[in-house]
Amino acid sequence: MKRGTTLFLKIAILIIGSTILALCVFLLPKLANDTARMYPEYAHLHYPVLIGMYVTAIPFFIAVYQAFKLLNYINNNKAFSGLSVQALTYIRYSANTIIALYIAGSIFLITQQALHPSIAIVGFTIVFASCIIAVFSAVLEKLLQNAIAIQSENDCII
16 A cells, blocks of 8 residues: 555544544533533433543544554555554454443433434444444454465465
């Protein structure tokens, strides 16, 4: 892969990561406070939902960091290495963690009779996107493991 392509992907990852970080720091607390003020009957959910959102940000940032590391491996011609497989594994685990946290959060909100349809749509969109990322990273991980095995066989033959 050309350096320009990996540079573009690194910039895209940095923009996505910094955007989510800015949303977590600035917009999320303000949005939670405004929602608690507008709907006092759900004010008791203010901190549990806010903490849940911050907890789900942790695996997101782990996945972003691992994607950045994966692009560095590709840049340094270490794409076919155990390090790349490990980065893809962490990305898959992070996506699965996000799926589990959002499903648990949805169940919690259902038990509190607070799962508004618009919240459900956003949550299920995030779950669906995380499913795609988990499946895609699992497929790439398996392909990369097979390619490494073939490469090591060829190295042993020669």
